[in-house]
Amino acid sequence: MVRPEFTKNMSIKEFQSYYWYKTELQQICKKHNLPTAGTKAELIAYTVKLLAGVPVSKIRVARKIRRKGMKADLITPSTCILMSGFSLNNEARAFFKAYYGLSQFSFKKSMAIKMREIEIAQDTLATVQDLMDAYEHPYEKLSSNAEEQTYQWNNFIKSFMADDCTKLYHARMAVASILWTKVRDSNQPKLYRRELLKQYQLEIRQYLL
Helix, strand or coil: CCCCCCCCCCCHHHHHCCCCCHHHHHHHHHHCCCCCCCCHHHHHHHHHHHHCCCCHHHCCCCCCCCCCCCCHHHCCCCCEHHHHCCCCCHHHHHHHHHHHCCCCCCCCHHHHHHHHHHHHHCCCCCEHHHHHHHHHCCHHHHCCCCCHHHCHHHHHHHHHHHCHHHHHECCHHHHHHHHHHHHHCCCCCCCCCCHHHHHCHHHHHHHEC
């Protein structure tokens, strides 16, 4: 089944059953005068509200994006995030690098997700310690997060590679890409299932060892 073009008459269920690239969501939001900045999950949320009949004038930006930042030597675990202008930038990276005694420091996805949650909720009590908790215990922060659920291709690949049956194929990424394309453009769940190997065997049999 080929994915239909987006229209305001599309049901929420139909919209959510298909895969949409972030650039496509930005185009949809721009066309319908919705906020175009933010994460993929936020753009999806704006679009769902549109389909639910919420007036465009009442669909507001989910969070205020702050760019001020603060110097590394002023940051402590008890620093209030929203009240201080703290941002996940090079100054914050320098603080975490020094705090953990690392030669290099990279922000984890769980930290960015936590940061967005704080901004959306406008949680004035949230501190840098909350980000440190997300850094130290990332998997506890990702399981049910809406943003994490948009990383469908990455999750598809992980499940594909974890299935021993896929080891019967060479060029496994090519096989995964073929299956993903079939699933992406259909209204099937955007998940890898072993049954896909049988369902699309004609398309991937050339890769059998």
